[in-house]
Amino acid sequence: MTAADRTPVTVLGLGAMGSALAEAFLAAGHPTTVWNRTPGRAAPLAAKGARHAPTVREAVAAAPLVVTCLTTFEDTRRALEPAAHDLAGRALVTLNSGSPAGARAMAAWAAGNGARFLAGAVKNVPSAVGAPDTLLYYSGDRTVFDAHAADLRVLGGDTVHLGDEADLAALYEMAVGAMLLPALTGFFQGAAALQARGLQARTMVRFAGKWLDMISALLPVYAAEIDSGDYTDAASTVDLFRAGAAHDAELTAETGVDTAWAAPLNDLLERAAAAGHGGHSVSALTEVLRGPRAAA
Numbered sequence: 001m002t003a004a005d006r007t008p009v010t011v012l013g014l015g016a017m018g019s020a021l022a023e024a025f026l027a028a029g030h031p032t033t034v035w036n037r038t039p040g041r042a043a044p045l046a047a048k049g050a051r052h053a054p055t056v057r058e059a060v061a062a063a064p065l066v067v068t069c070l071t072t073f074e075d076t077r078r079a080l081e082p083a084a085h086d087l088a089g090r091a092l093v094t095l096n097s098g099s100p101a102g103a104r105a106m107a108a109w110a111a112g113n114g115a116r117f118l119a120g121a122v123k124n125v126p127s128a129v130g131a132p133d134t135l136l137y138y139s140g141d142r143t144v145f146d147a148h149a150a151d152l153r154v155l156g157g158d159t160v161h162l163g164d165e166a167d168l169a170a171l172y173e174m175a176v177g178a179m180l181l182p183a184l185t186g187f188f189q190g191a192a193a194l195q196a197r198g199l200q201a202r203t204m205v206r207f208a209g210k211w212l213d214m215i216s217a218l219l220p221v222y223a224a225e226i227d228s229g230d231y232t233d234a235a236s237t238v239d240l241f242r243a244g245a246a247h248d249a250e251l252t253a254e255t256g257v258d259t260a261w262a263a264p265l266n267d268l269l270e271r272a273a274a275a276g277h278g279g280h281s282v283s284a285l286t287e288v289l290r291g292p293r294a295a296a
């Protein structure tokens with residue numbers, strides 16, 4: 001395939017992630033048009049061969065595939081409004097974070113303007129865009145995904161279509177993304193505890209990495225327990241985690257490190273025990289988290 005055969009692409013939104021997306025398309029030889037609300041952010045991409053469109057209308061008109069990477073779905077709709085009538089027949093792919101409801105609203109707006117729509121999510125940092133194992137998932141119009149799978153794979157080799165319902169990518173994005181802040185906060189708490197002893201955070205990186213590997217290996221086991229609703233074959237019980245929670249106050253007393261962020265997690269353990277799950281696998285926390293509405 002020559003550069004002349006590559007699909008022309010427009011990228012709207014040139015923040016950290018949008019710029020990385022545009023760079024990946026440029027590096028793969030796609031004729032790439034870019035637009036950003038603050039025009040100065042387009043300069044580095046223009047220097048690498050991108051065409052800088054002065055208006056969103058000109059940007060949308062430049063390519064059959066329009067990829068957006070603004071902060072939210074609402075920002076995206078607001079920015080696209082002047083080009084709404086230019087979207088008919090084009091493939092519109094959003095790559096921002098947002099809720100399933102936000103994705104559904106975006107899909108309805110796109111359909112109302114005749115765009116063929118995919119809502120996607122980049123499950124990695126900007127520097128990983130374009131790598132063979134970088135995960136991006138999409139949901140919505142399967143024909144758009146099939147038509148542009150090779151173009152979209154330029155952004156990351158692990159490219160998945162989750163289904164025709166446009167909100168699925170946002171749902172999985174939130175489901176998987178929920179793990180990030182608790183896991184990182186635990187790492188930051190650990191780093192603070194080490195610093196209180198004059199030790200460097202980097203001394204725990206190898207051990208923390210092995211801990212994450214172990215957690216990763218446990219996920220299919222916990223998923224099977226959750227899917228079956230059988231929590232009785234427990235390797236690690238709710239009560240075991242409750243015993244560990246008692247050490248938070250001791251760590252705070254010894255090091256001054258603030259462990260208060262873990263209080264709601266410890267409360268979750270207490271509520272699970274009160275609901276009769278003390279001797280069950282810790283994955284039974286899902287029963288408490290699911291809440292009455294979804295359980296009905």
Ligand SMILES: NC(=O)c1ccc[n+]([C@@H]2O[C@H](COP(=O)([O-])OP(=O)(O)OC[C@H]3O[C@@H](n4cnc5c(N)ncnc54)[C@H](OP(=O)(O)O)[C@@H]3O)[C@@H](O)[C@H]2O)c1
Binds near residue numbers: 016018079098124
């Ligand atoms: N960075 C990451 O590590 C990462 C990882 C995965 C997913 N994401 C997701 O990718 C999306 C973009 O993230 P980012 O890191 O690129 O953010 P960013 O660097 O803050 O850039 C935000 C972009 O959105 C534009 N924007 C925001 N509101 C706008 C509006 N009302 N009208 C027009 N343009 C608007 C900004 O334009 P201006 O330049 O004019 O302000 C800028 O281009 C987010 O949904 C984020 O959650 C980011």
